[in-house]
Amino acid sequence: MKYQPVIGLEVHIQLKTRTKMFTRAPAAYGFPPNTLADPVVLALPGALPVLNKTALDQVIRAGLMLGCEIAPECRWDRKNYFYPDSPKNYQLTQQAMPICLGGEVEIELPGPARNIQGEHKKIPIDHIHLEEDVGKLNHHATDSLVDFNRAGTPLMELVTKPALHSPDEAHAFLTSLRALMQQAAVSDCDMEKGQMRCDVNVSIRPTGTQTLGTKVEMKNLNSIAYVRDAIAHEIRRQTALLENGGKVTQETRDYDGTTGASQSLRGKEDAHDYRYFPDPDLLPVRVDAEWKQRIAASLPERPFDRQRRLQETYNIPYTLTSVLIWDKQVADYYDCCLRQAAADAPKLAQPLANWIVNDLLRALSEPTEISNLKSEIPSAPSDPSVPSVSNPSDLPLQTRITPENLVALVRLIADGQLTNASAKTVFAQMAATGDAPDALATRLNLKTAPADATELETWCRAAIDGNPKAAAEFRAGKDSAINALKGPVMKSARGKIPPAQVDQALRKLLAGS
């Protein structure tokens, strides 16, 4: 029998705020244990929560980014359970009225090849609610130590409808969601730092039927690849069970990404009774239309919307847009270049995209460029009372090449003042110094100048004589064959003749003799 997997995701995402959800203790990562704590974080007798409105702003941002309906009020419930990483032994969460309802995440499934766009789908969201993160247990040989640094960090939990049907869809969902949240500056979604965590619910049913099968929950999946692998593993496990006449039991399983095996954590009978009730320490906060509008007005373009715009407006190929859209700093940089190019944007859009994808991103990944810039990026402070406010997605792209200068460089090429080869040299200097390309090209003596007609003709003849095959092909109608002849001419000219002049001279000679 064929089975259809039905998958639902529960994604926890830490919201980027300077301070914790209900107190002014800093929210940060990587500090010595229990230094980001105060009476509220530690739930000392008498400590009371006071809502950090930025956390509410952030989850509303997330909701609007995903097209959710925002609840008219933010209300809080207590979820009661005992666990050593939970300072109060209850968690403040939103059970009765989640702050965001509905919405969807657009995903792109893998295409038939890397350079071919895949199918798009919209995965519906059930709801998003706010809650506070718990602390962390560090287990040692003979004891376990609690670190409350993470406790009280604002956390949103996004729950999808059971509407995903393959490991690839789950992978695409998380990739897309992460980009959406990063680009809206809701979270950095660094899974290694636990800023994004995913639990999955998997069931299977005979293809063509509608009744949901028994679901199994998988926890502790700390990378997007593990989520995909865990789901694939679980679908295989459940299929094998059913095919051998067995039954799936409702349980929570732990998937080990390194061994690819899973084991049961607890069964249905161990499910908690959380004894939810409205938190009496916090009052409901009204979210009015003006508040929502203010946030909506500051939202960035969604990556796939940006991709469609670039494809439709400038005809940028998928191979370039699929690189440009995922990192907001890169995409914003590109859009900034297009604005600089103004009326020339239609003409310069593609070369600009090429320079960014092929040259700028490579330069950024080179160690020299990064180490040059390290000193300019604010470093994490050592004093835990002053939290780091590093919001990478809010910062512009960390390069010395301004969009203005990159456009100027591409213009110099388009105008024939720089050859492509010289432009690479100028680009390297721009990256190192931040200087304008025009001044650099002049200083490096790389600008083209119209060649002496006689001299040019000599070089062209030599090139044609040196490659009779290309000349013959061109004459036979293969226009692109001329390019093979340009190189030697440019070499003779040390790259300093306007390429258009070379082209013109070669064509004249090839046509004439």
Place this chain on the structure above:
Amino acid sequence: MPDTPLHAQTAAALSALLDAKKISATELARALLERTRAVEPRVRALNSLDETAVLQQAAASDARRAANAPLSPLDGIPVALKDIIAARDQPLTASSKILANYVSPYDATVTRKLRDAGAVLWGRCNMDEFAMGSSTENSATQTTLNPYDLARVSGGSSGGSAAAVAAGEAPLSLGSDTGGSIRQPAAFCNTVGLKPTYGLVSRHGLAAFASSLDQIGPFARTVADAALLLNTIAGHDGHDSTSLNRPHPDYPAALNDNLPPQKIGIPKEYFGEGLDPEVAAAVEAVAKFYETRGHALREISLPHTKFALSVYYILSTAECSSNLARYDGIRYTSRSPRATDAVDLYAKTRAEGFGPEVKRRVILGTYVLSSGFHDAYYLRAQKVRTLIRNDFINAFKDVDVILTPTSPTPAFKLGEKSANPLAMYLSDIYTIGVNLAGLPALSIPAGFTKSGLPIGAQLIGRPLQEAPLLQTAHAYDLAHHHGLTPPNL
């Protein structure tokens, strides 16, 4: 009153003596330390008293006065705190074994306000464990005895706060009131005890029993002194989301205003079965007093009164089961040495650390929130709470203030009700509705029984109308001053 010993003087009188430099804060502190040493072994009002800190604060007050700095009326005046209100570097035990070794690293907002006003933080007052009880017999530390009859209870849960003031250990103290925990011991110990409007006084730093009901309030020997203390602790606090963001009037100044004729409501449901005849007579005498002063009496009805106790014991226990979950043995509390794993650690620490009444309420609260019972108990109780609140809203359409007994009986004998929780719960029957409705109410000394036991009368006001409420009470207090009749210690 030059002949009155310092320990028997009101805060207002002491403040005047300090201002006139007839005494120093240090002299006052030493006199009260001496008084405390003399009576404390019999009364047992305090769980701890940091004499060094007391004398340091008194000396600091004297230095301020010597520098002729403008001082608050509480500067140099001792104020005792219930042992559930946080004071930096002082123990906070909530009279529980589970917090026996806990020292607070921070000040409650009321504590900070008292420090800012220059008050001398006095001892930590005994109470029923985690404020659950009506006699302080549920304290893991000791039972506080009634200064007016050492064979009887001081009331509770703020029994230590009431007894400390009654016994002359401090002129002022703070307690907390969740269902009557300020007013009932005030009535038992012949003191004035005020529960403010929910939200008037910050709860930040008050270890929570039932968050939607708890309020901190003052104890004093006169209404004027209570107004003085309330004036210092009231006001909006950014550390408490339920704190009301409204300016409050100057309460002591309001006492001097002319009190317009008040319509005083007498709820018939509060004068039924179980009310001691001497208490009833005393409250009727209070009503008579107001009538002769030109105020109007009205019989009113609060028809849902009979449900108040049930609603209270559902909602307060539900909240307490959650609020007390943090005392788990993992952190800052005593930890059972016999535990085998984490779950066992929780169970044993809590079984050994909490007393029977706290355990009873945690279990009850856990039950009423459980899946399957939540709607029948918790949700239903919330609805009835609204009905009880509406009773008061309707009543206050016709009257300005409501007069009732504070407790059905005067102070009962030690051990008399400790075997019967329901009988104990009934001693709060007249005070609980006020907490459910979030209203301000105070208990004033209304005289004594034939055998010399204090009787309290309760006045209930409209939300945030503490000023007229205090004025009304002050009129009676000025004419009688029962609170200045000292115990025979």
